[in-house]
Each structure stands twice: as C-alpha cells, then as structure tokens.
Amino acid sequence: MKVVVVDYGAGNLHSVSRAVVNAGTRPLVTSNPSYLDDAEAVIVPGVGAAADTMSNLRASGFVEPIHDYISSGRPFLGVCMGQQALFEVSEEGGEHECLGILPGRVVRFANGLKVPHMGWNQVRIVKQHPIFEGVGDGSYFYFVHSYYPRPADPEIVIGETEYGVNFASVIARDNIVATQFHPEKSGEAGLRMYANFLKIATTAGVS
Amino acid sequence: MLTKRIIPCFDVADGRVVKGIRFLNLRDAGDPVELARAYNDEGADELVFLDIRASPERRDTAIDMVQRIANEVFIPFTVGGGIRSPEDVRQMLESGADKVAINTAAVENADLVREAAERFGSQCIVVAIDAKGSAAGGWQVHTYGGVGGGTPVEIDAVEWAGRCAEAGAGEILITCMDADGTQEGYDLELTRAVSEAVQVPVIASGGAGKPEHMYEAFVNGKADAALAASIFHFGTHRIRDVKQYLAERDIPVRL
Numbered sequence: 095m096k097v098v099v100v101d102y103g104a105g106n107l108h109s110v111s112r113a114v115v116n117a118g119t120r121p122l123v124t125s126n127p128s129y130l131d132d133a134e135a136v137i138v139p140g141v142g143a144a145a146d147t148m149s150n151l152r153a154s155g156f157v158e159p160i161h162d163y164i165s166s167g168r169p170f171l172g173v174c175m176g177q178q179a180l181f182e183v184s185e186e187g188g189e190h191e192c193l194g195i196l197p198g199r200v201v202r203f204a205n206g207l208k209v210p211h212m213g214w215n216q217v218r219i220v221k222q223h224p225i226f227e228g229v230g231d232g233s234y235f236y237f238v239h240s241y242y243p244r245p246a247d248p249e250i251v252i253g254e255t256e257y258g259v260n261f262a263s264v265i266a267r268d269n270i271v272a273t274q275f276h277p278e279k280s281g282e283a284g285l286r287m288y289a290n291f292l293k294i295a296t297t298a299g300v301s
Numbered sequence: 302m303l304t305k306r307i308i309p310c311f312d313v314a315d316g317r318v319v320k321g322i323r324f325l326n327l328r329d330a331g332d333p334v335e336l337a338r339a340y341n342d343e344g345a346d347e348l349v350f351l352d353i354r355a356s357p358e359r360r361d362t363a364i365d366m367v368q369r370i371a372n373e374v375f376i377p378f379t380v381g382g383g384i385r386s387p388e389d390v391r392q393m394l395e396s397g398a399d400k401v402a403i404n405t406a407a408v409e410n411a412d413l414v415r416e417a418a419e420r421f422g423s424q425c426i427v428v429a430i431d432a433k434g435s436a437a438g439g440w441q442v443h444t445y446g447g448v449g450g451g452t453p454v455e456i457d458a459v460e461w462a463g464r465c466a467e468a469g470a471g472e473i474l475i476t477c478m479d480a481d482g483t484q485e486g487y488d489l490e491l492t493r494a495v496s497e498a499v500q501v502p503v504i505a506s507g508g509a510g511k512p513e514h515m516y517e518a519f520v521n522g523k524a525d526a527a528l529a530a531s532i533f534h535f536g537t538h539r540i541r542d543v544k545q546y547l548a549e550r551d552i553p554v555r556l
Contacts, residue, residue, distance in 0.1 A: 108371055108397040116375070142422035208525065210424055210471055212502050214346055214555040215303045234304065234555040236377055238424045238471075257303055279377045279399060281341065 095296060097121040098133040100160070100176075102150040106278065110139040110173065113278035117289040127159040135295035136163055139278075140175025144184035144200060144241065147175045148192055157193065164195055164270060169295040172272035177265065178243055180272060186241050196267065197246035205258025209240045217263050217275070221252040225264070225271045225290045233283040235263070235275035242274060269298070304553045305519050306346035306526035307540055308504065309533045311336060313382075314354040316366040322534045333366055337374045340533070343540040346555060348378040349402065349474075349528060353447050355383025364396045371397020379427055385410070390417045394425060402474060404429040405444040407465060408454055418469025423501075428465040429474040432458035432491060440491050443478060451478060459494045466499040473499055474528065476506040484510025484531060492522030504528050512538060512546035519552050 099111055099121045107123055114121040114137070121137070122129060130136060138160065140147050151157055164170050172180055184190045184200035192200070203209050214234040219226055242261040245251060253264030255274070263274045271291060277284030311318045313333060322330040329335055337348055350370070352363050360383075367380055380393050381402030393401045407414050407428050418426045431446035433453070440458035443451030462473045475495045477488035485508055492505045502525035505518040509529035518524045532538050544554040 106399070108395070109375070109399070112372055112397075113375060141424055146422075208500055208502055210501065211303065212424070212472065213303050213306050213525065237303075238377075240423075276377075279375060281376055285375055 095119055095134050095292070095299065096132060097135045097137065097292070097295070098129050099123045100130075100136065100138045100156060101125040102147070102154045102156055106139055106141050106276065109276075109278040110137060113285055113288045114292070116285055117292050119292055125154055127155045130159040130163045133163065133168065134299050135169045135171070135292065136160075137171045137173065137291075138176035138179065139173045140179065141238075142175060144175065144178060144186035144192065145188070145190045147179055148184075148190055151179065151193075160193060161195065167269050169291065169298050170270045171291050172270070173278070174239060174274060174276055177272035177274055178241060180270065181243050181245070184241060195270070196243075196250065196265070198244050200241050200243050202241050203258060207258045210238050211240070211257045212238045214280075215255050215257060215275075217253040217255055219252065220254050221266075223252045223266050223271070224294050225266065225287055226252070227290050227293075228286050229283050229290075235273070235277065235280040235284060237263075237275045239274060302553045304346070304555045305524075305547065306504075307344070307515065307543060307554070308347045308349055308526055308528045309340050309345050309540065310349040310351060310506070310528050310530045312353045312530070313350050313366065314352065315359060316362040319353065320530060320534055323536050334369050334373050337370050337378070340540065341374060341376055344544055344556070345376065345540055346526070347376060348374070350378065350380050351402070352380070352382030360392070364392060367393055367396040367398050381427070381429055386413070387417050387420055390421055390426070394421060400425045400427050400472070402427040402429040404431065404446065408442060408444050408456065408461075414465055414468040414470055418471070423469045423471035426470050427472045427474050427504075428462075428470040429476065430458055430462060430465075430495075431476050431478050433478045434488075434491075440477070440494075446476070446478060458491065459498050462495045462503075463498045466501045470501060472502045472504060474504040474506055477508060480508030481506070482531070483508050486510065486514040487518045487522055487524075487527070489517055489522045492518055492524050496523035496525075502526065510537070512543045515543055516547060516550055516552060519547070
C-alpha cells in the first residue's frame, strides 16, 4: 500500500513515520506533491504555528494536491496542525486562511488555564468510528497545542477532550480523520489508531 | 482531564546512561533505548535525557542515540545538554527528539530561546533553570549546573522563568540545586513561585525521594509535572506505585 507522509518542512515526520512502520507499512515521506496522485493513504502531520504550516504547504505546492486528494475520496489522516489546517481560518497570530476543506475556525484556549495544553488528556468517544477500534472510551493521548478547532458542523466531531472547554479532539468526515493530539506519541492507544487508519485505507483500496 | 506528568530523567554520556539503574531487570542498564522501553512500560509520561558530557566532538554519538530512542519509543522525550544554537536544536528535533532543553546557553545568548521558539515552535523548547537559594532571599540562577556546583549569575530564577516564557519557552524545568540529590523533597516555594510567574507548564525537579514529594509538588508547588531520577532508578519506588498513590489522593494521573 502506498502511504504518503507529507513533508512540508515542518515537524514530527520522524515519529509519524516510525508509527506507520510500527503499524506494518513503510511510508513514503516526501516533499514532492506529485506523489499524492497515486497515494492510497495520506498523512499530514505537523507541529508549530498555523501561519508557518500554511505558508509551508503553499510554498511546497501541496495545497491543490491535498484538495484533489481529499476530493478523490481516498483516506486522509491529519495530525495536530494537520487537523487544524483543514478548517477555514485559524486565529493563531492574527487571522490565517487555511485549507477550507472543513467549515469552522481554529481558536485559542481562553479559559485562564495554562497554554499550551500540554500532556496526557482523555478522549471521550462521542461517535463510534473504525479509527477507534480497540481504543477504549476515555483513553489517554498526548496533546501539545494552544489552539483548537471549532467545527461549524458538530456532526463531524467523533472524539472530545476537556480542557476548560470541551473541544473536538478527533474529527471525521467521509474519508477524512484528524486528531488534535499526537497518536505517534501516545503509546499503545496511539499506535492502535495508526494501525486502524491503515486498516481503513486497506479496506478502502479493496472496495 | 489533563493529567499531572511523572518524568524520569536519565544522565547520559557518549550515548549511554551513566547513573546506576538498580531495579530493572535489564540485560544492559546503560542502553537508553532499553531503559526508555522499560520506563514506558512502567507508565512514564515522558522521558528526559541529559547529556552530561555534551560537546561538539561527541555530537554524532548523541544524535545516534536520539535516533535510536525515537525509533523505539512512542512517548514524548526531551534531550538536553550542550544545546547552544538553533542549529543544535534543529539537529536534535530532526533526529527524533520531541523537545530540547536549553539551560546555560539561554543565559549566555539572550536571543536563543526566542529564535528557537520562532523557528521550531514553543512546544519543543524547554528552558531548564538551575537555581539555588540566595542569602538575600529568592533564588539565584546558576549556569554550568553540572560542573562543581555551577556558576552563579546575577539573575533571579523566578524572574528569569518569566522572561524565558515570554521569549517563547513552551515549558520551564526548574531544578532546585540545594534539594537535588537529597531525596528530601522538592523546593516547594521555588516551584510554586515559578508556577505562579508563568503561563506555561512547569516541571519540578530536584529532591524527589518518595511519592509524597510528588504530591506536594503538584498541590503545594502547583507544578504540572514532576521529574525524578534516583527514586526510580534505584528502585525505591516504581512509577506505577507513585501514580497509584497520587490517584488515591485525587491527583489526575494517567494509569
């Protein structure tokens, strides 16, 4: 199976790639957008700031290919900034236009709690999804972020986490799954989600 | 609920863990990868590796070690020791470290924390502060903490923590040098003063000897995470037992 990890010059590619290897497939980590053409699964990881993520995605020519890829219905996984980038606008450092694939905004925690939200927190499963197979309700995942997505459509929220507010920590729509936490840094439960994503991709490829 | 983190810390030199690890049933107690795995199984929330003999000549060994850990360990880990430039930060992150700890270089190069945070994001920049109580009251920052008791500098530790957070540090690791190694408990006053001075998470360090000390660090010190070495390495307490102790006292922990 052709699994592509998008390298747009930011972040935790190494750990994402190792988690995919751990799940049984060697991914192609690439900064060449043309590899998305025949990819069977695409992962967009990310750490850092929204403005940088978007300018890097633009500079490396990934914006249109990601749109095309997602429109094609093939399985997509966004992690952390890779989740936030899917929305319309991020308020991080002003107002930044994002990919606009999912309606909604990315906003800052404004609850008097420490920012970044850093460490292990629980995910409450609000809607069952194959990505959660074998993952218990209330499992702990590793978070590090100061902003969180506020989807316009609450129906796409499949996992929620509480940090002063209840926010969308896992979202899913059609062929898209995205997490605000880092499954590649979340021990067994996180590795399980990578395995589940590859299983989703395998099934999608068969049908 | 966001949990309080328990973080074992390892001293490494030339890619090997150098402090005695007594309790674990390991083939090779000096192998950082094997130790990382064992502590992960024990329920560690994160790991910190401090290169106590870091130098440019030994850089390759350190990078090799970071790569090996990253290949096998699926929880966050921080690497510190000898991080002096954004280039050093980049090398460690690209090798697979999740965060780097900057200590002496942050004091000596006023722009380093800001530059590193802007380039790589605050989430991966930990500023480590070694502090000692001063006769005049308060706590004084010390650089070169690993060398003969460190070198005092004319900076107040609490104020310094605030400045680092403002410059972009995503986390403050505060070590009380007076308490370090005593196993008599964290300096709660210092921990609390730093926690109240910054908006970013604070890791208490220095002095952990029993589970009560971690409890105190969270409740009285208002810390977000507690770092410890000897208490775990010498087998006095297991991580899981410490977490159980905390959970029974209503401290949120990942069990």
